[in-house]
Amino acid sequence: MVTLAVYSNKGGVGKTTTAVNISYMAARDGIRTLIVDLDPQSSATFYFRVKPKIKKGARGLSSRKKPLDKSIKGTDYPALDLLPGDFSHRKLDAILSRNRRSRKLLLNAIKQFCKEYDLVVIDSLPSISASAENVFRAADLLLVPVIPTTLCFRTHEKLFEFLSKKRYKGSMVYSFFSMVDRRKRMHLELMDTMRASFPGFLETEIPYLATVERMGITREPVPASDPFSLASEAYENLWAELAQRIEAV
Ligand SMILES: Nc1ncnc2c1ncn2[C@@H]1O[C@H](COP(=O)(O)OP(=O)(O)OP(=O)(O)O)[C@@H](O)[C@H]1O
Ligand SMILES: [Mg+2]
Numbered sequence: 016m017v018t019l020a021v022y023s024n025k026g027g028v029g030k031t032t033t034a035v036n037i038s039y040m041a042a043r044d045g046i047r048t049l050i051v052d053l054d055p056q057s058s059a060t061f062y063f064r065v066k067p068k069i070k071k072g073a074r075g076l077s078s079r080k081k082p083l084d085k086s087i088k089g090t091d092y093p094a095l096d097l098l099p100g101d102f103s104h105r106k107l108d109a110i111l112s113r114n115r116r117s118r119k120l121l122l123n124a125i126k127q128f129c130k131e132y133d134l135v136v137i138d139s140l141p142s143i144s145a146s147a148e149n150v151f152r153a154a155d156l157l158l159v160p161v162i163p164t165t166l167c168f169r170t171h172e173k174l175f176e177f178l179s180k181k182r183y184k185g186s187m188v189y190s191f192f193s194m195v196d197r198r199k200r201m202h203l204e205l206m207d208t209m210r211a212s213f214p215g216f217l218e219t220e221i222p223y224l225a226t227v228e229r230m231g232i233t234r235e236p237v238p239a240s241d242p243f244s245l246a247s248e249a250y251e252n253l254w255a256e257l258a259q260r261i262e263a264v
Contacts (some may be wrong), residue, residue: 016129017264019136019257020154021253025170026141029193030159031058032227033253034138037158039126041134042095042252049087051125053107053146057100063090067100070138076107082169083124084131089211092239096132102148104140112145121149127215129130134261144176158219158257160193163205171213189260190214191253195222219253222246 021034031054037049052059053076057067066090075084076098088097111117124213125135139150151157158172161167171190178188191215196202210216221227224247233240238247 016132017156017261018125018154019158020031020139020150020243021135021136021158021160021262022139022147022150022154022247023141023159023161023170024147024174025144025162025167028141028162028167029221030141031062031138033086033160033193033221033250034136034235035062035230036238036250037057037254037257038095038134038136040238040250041136041258043091043238044258045094046093046111046133047131048134048136049098049128050136050138052100052138053104053140053150054100054147055102055104057102060097060099061228062234062236064091064225065097065099067102076101076104077223083127089187091190091235107137107140107146108144111149115257117145118148121146121155125153131240143173148181151178151181155187156260157188159188161190161191161209162194163202164210165205168205168209168212171209177211186242187209189217189257192220195220196223217253217256218254219249221249221253224249 021030023030034050038048042048052061060067062107083098086098088099091099111120128135137150137154161171192206202251222245224246225240230237237244237250241247
């Protein structure tokens, strides 16, 4: 089983959108996939038309003793299940920062599923606190969406500083440009600068496209609702690049 966390310490960069599309494509390609929605707003859960609720809420997710399998829901797609978000996940940081042992709670929770799934995709929260450290410990790979803006550049610097200070392996971080507008010179310049400054950027860029925003209405992954769109082509390319990295783990 490989665990891939879609993570950024910045909000609104496309984490959930990516986690939903990637999970769908993995399952479609026959990979038994579980998507874990850590967001108290439960956006991934909403996209998959599932009711947000997990047994015992945040305590259930972070407990060693309570098995989580009763909380798992099927989706409309074969081979793709969901561990729904829950409003109580707003308390996750407090629960996960209680003591040193709490740093592996998410890792241990996810280990429960190693027989049932080939891939676990975590839709993370935009934080660099206790829940993020739990995500870093649980994940084999981090996939980081980056909008080519100055603020995202700074956030990316902070992430790499943090990962090296805490001695997490830098090689497990893959990034890609999200919401790209190639008409903007600043986007083009910043993409060049960032590719030269940070390791692990994938080739694929996801453009800023209305088809992606419409996921809120269709409540379907883009490659399911609109398989011949530019947006689907971009996500298919991203998935092709990522699938190779997942295989190599
Ligand atoms: N490539 C894109 N083109 C246009 N809109 C996009 C694109 N990617 C994401 N969006 C839109 O941007 C908004 C934020 O995306 P998303 O919810 O995936 O970000 P997030 O990083 O998960 O946010 P949060 O930090 O709040 O969890 C959503 O309305 C989504 O539809
Ligand atoms: Mg999100």
